Amino acid sequence: xxxxxxxxxxxxxxxxxxxxxxxxxxxxxxxxxxxxxxxxxxxxxxxxxxxxxxxxxxxxxxxxxxxxxxxxxxxxxxxxxxxxxxxxxxxxxxxxxxxxxxxxxxxxxxxxxxxxxxxxxxxxxxxxxxxxxxxxxxxxxxxxxxxxxxxxxxxxxxxxxxxxxxxxxxxxxxxxxxxxxxxxxxxxxxxxxxxxxxxxxxxxxxxxxxxxxxxxxxxxxxxxxxxxxxxxxxxxxxxxxxxxxxxxxx
Amino acid sequence: xxxxxxxxxxxxxxxxxxxxxxxxxxxxxxxxxxxxxxxxxxxxxxxxxxxxxxxxxxxxxxxxxxxxxxxxxxxxxxxxxxxxxxxxxxxxxxxxxxxxxxxxxxxxxxxxxxxxxxxxxxxxxxxxxxxxxxxxxxxxxxxxxxxxxxxxxxxxxxxxxxxxxxxxxxxxxxxxxxxxxxxxxxxxxxxxxxxxxxxxxxxxxxxxxxxxxxxxxxxxxxxxxxxxxxxxxxxxxxxxxxxxxxxxxxxxxxxxxxxxxxxxxxxxxxxxxxxxxxxxxxxxxxxxxxxxxxxxxxxxxxxxxxxxxxxxxxxxxx
Ligand SMILES: Nc1ncnc2c1ncn2[C@@H]1O[C@H](COP(=O)(O)OP(=O)(O)O)[C@@H](O)[C@H]1O
Ligand SMILES: [Mg+2]
Numbered sequence: 088x089x090x091x092x093x094x095x096x097x098x099x100x101x102x103x104x105x106x107x108x109x110x111x112x113x114x115x116x117x118x119x120x121x122x123x124x125x126x127x128x129x130x131x132x133x134x135x136x137x138x139x140x141x142x143x144x145x146x147x148x149x150x151x152x153x154x155x156x157x158x159x160x161x162x163x164x165x166x167x168x169x170x171x172x173x174x175x176x177x178x179x180x181x182x183x184x185x186x187x188x189x190x191x192x193x194x195x196x197x198x199x200x201x202x203x204x205x206x207x208x209x210x211x212x213x214x215x216x217x218x219x220x221x222x223x224x225x226x227x228x229x230x231x232x233x234x235x236x237x238x239x240x241x242x243x244x245x246x247x248x249x250x251x252x253x254x255x256x257x258x259x260x261x262x263x264x265x266x267x268x269x270x271x272x273x274x275x276x277x278x279x280x281x282x283x284x285x286x287x288x289x290x291x292x293x294x295x296x297x298x299x300x301x302x303x304x305x306x307x308x309x310x311x312x313x314x315x316x317x318x319x320x321x322x323x324x325x326x327x328x329x330x331x332x333x334x335x336x337x
Numbered sequence: 338x339x340x341x342x343x344x345x346x347x348x349x350x351x352x353x354x355x356x357x358x359x360x361x362x363x364x365x366x367x368x369x370x371x372x373x374x375x376x377x378x379x380x381x382x383x384x385x386x387x388x389x390x391x392x393x394x395x396x397x398x399x400x401x402x403x404x405x406x407x408x409x410x411x412x413x414x415x416x417x418x419x420x421x422x423x424x425x426x427x428x429x430x431x432x433x434x435x436x437x438x439x440x441x442x443x444x445x446x447x448x449x450x451x452x453x454x455x456x457x458x459x460x461x462x463x464x465x466x467x468x469x470x471x472x473x474x475x476x477x478x479x480x481x482x483x484x485x486x487x488x489x490x491x492x493x494x495x496x497x498x499x500x501x502x503x504x505x506x507x508x509x510x511x512x513x514x515x516x517x518x519x520x521x522x523x524x525x526x527x528x529x530x531x532x533x534x535x536x537x538x539x540x541x542x543x544x545x546x547x548x549x550x551x552x553x554x555x556x557x558x559x560x561x562x563x564x565x566x567x568x569x570x571x572x573x574x575x576x577x578x579x580x581x582x583x584x585x586x587x588x589x590x591x592x593x594x595x596x597x598x599x600x601x602x603x604x605x606x607x608x609x610x611x612x613x614x615x616x617x618x619x620x621x622x623x624x625x626x627x628x629x630x631x632x633x634x635x636x637x638x639x640x641x642x643x644x645x646x647x648x649x650x651x652x653x654x655x
Contacts, residue, residue: 096437099434099437102437103430108425174422176387176421177415177421180440182407182410183407
């Protein structure tokens with residue numbers, strides 16, 4: 088027996104998490120609801136076909152709102168369930184670091200959401216059939232959506248370490264994520280700019296998932312936007328690790 | 338060697354473990370006894386690194402569990418209280434996960450998992466989802482997890498809790514078989530279990546160590562130890578007690594029952610090590626008494642346990 092490398096441990100954790108998604112109906116229910124919601128908003132609310140534009144604006148604009156509820160639903164059980172069932176005691180006494188565990192769990196959930204995102208691909212095919220969308224822009228929007236989902240997820244992973252009650256974790260995650268959306272939501276920025284100086288409005292909007300997601304949708308992968316999402320994820324996961332370690336002395 | 342030195346832990350101002358020190362060497366099975374809430378689980382959680390001690394150190398195989406946690410944990414197998422496992426996995430995939438984490442790769446991993454399942458009699462349920470298993474099997478799965486990497490040190494928190502007598506027997510059997518090359522700590526509040534399995538016992542009460550000795554020595558603390566229990570055919574009780582009082586070494590005679598069907602009484606020696614059985618047989622042998630049974634009490638562990646864990650620690654200091 089040799090000490091296992093970090094990658095091997097992260098992969099082992101990731102693998103186990105993935106297994107538990109797909110042995111339960113949760114994974115399938117999630118994917119179906121995700122597709123139904125996105126389809127409903129895109130076709131019924133945006134009136135996709137009647138808009139007469141063959142682009143995916145009306146599809147991607149709903150992603151933040153669907154993620155707002157579904158990503159915390161995936162994330163809520165990540166750590167709270169370990170505590171509720173007591174399995175955390177075994178997990179934290181295995182020869183692994185908290186960082187490896189946080190990474191493994193997070194990556195598994197992110198990958199899972201990525202898979203759900205891939206299932207929306209028929210949308211792209213439909214648009215490509217109807218018109219001639221800018222495939223580069225579509226690709227960038229997907230990257231943006233995936234990164235944004237990752238940011239939502241990191242918030243949910245962090246809050247799931249706060250309580251053993253998954254409902255509490257879910258609500259906390261939605262509230263924090265809502266803040267990250269609203270900070271850049273035009274109706275909100277509009278209200279703020281009525282009394283606040285422009286620079287402040289911009290700083291607040293810079294914090295928002297929305298503005299960075301919109302910027303990525305324009306068809307260029309701006310490193311600043313990528314860096315923004317990566318920083319949010321890193322920060323939230325760092326906090327996640329601190330919270331998990333904190334429980335040891337409590 | 339597991340060395341626990343001056344370990345203390347407080348939960349929001351309430352001490353759970355106080356200044357606890359002991360050590361366990363390879364080949365030993367240490368019974369960790371105490372009433373519920375004594376601090377057994379808290380101590381084991383600090384030994385395995387799940388909780389960080391407020392004060393004191395734990396060294397496992399020479400590694401400090403706080404400063405070199407990974408090296409220490411590689412050497413430990415841990416069965417937490419209530420045997421928590423991922424219930425949505427099958428037995429085999431769960432053990433496979435543990436083997437991956439423990440650094441076994443390829444064919445070696447498969448061999449390990451198979452061997453462990455065979456050893457814990459899990460072969461028949463290997464493809465069964467854990468939540469469909471009975472409590473005894475779940476316990477066994479968690480036990481299997483703790484011995485998968487053949488650790489030098491085993492920490493078992495109430496390993497037979499909630500099992501039926503046959504399952505208890507099986508688990509004890511497995512523990513005894515493994516003890517030769519390992520240092521094992523086993524917490525329990527079942528005294529018979531401790532006596533059946535352990536080579537040494539420590540008793541804690543309110544977070545403090547009160548006793549550290551072998552189960553046999555522990556028995557001698559019982560007020561009953563060395564007493565002779567007698568049962569006779571109906572007879573003149575006064576004459577009987579008078580004759581027993583006259584036996585060399587006898588301190589007092591306690592009459593337990595005197596009915597038409599017979600007499601039972603207990604004779605206490607002046608000190609536990611004074612043998613009085615032979616003197617009693619000789620005194621009563623000349624008649625007219627008919628001895629139906631006679632035996633020398635070894636002492637009751639539950640009495641010792643109760644006495645030790647209920648009186649303030651200062652009164653039982655040894
Ligand atoms: N997480 C916790 N928070 C607060 N108090 C605790 C916690 N865990 C245990 N305790 C308290 O610490 C004491 C020792 O508990 P424990 O170590 O579980 O005892 P045992 O395993 O011997 O039954 C008990 O009084 C218990 O109520
Ligand atoms: Mg306990």
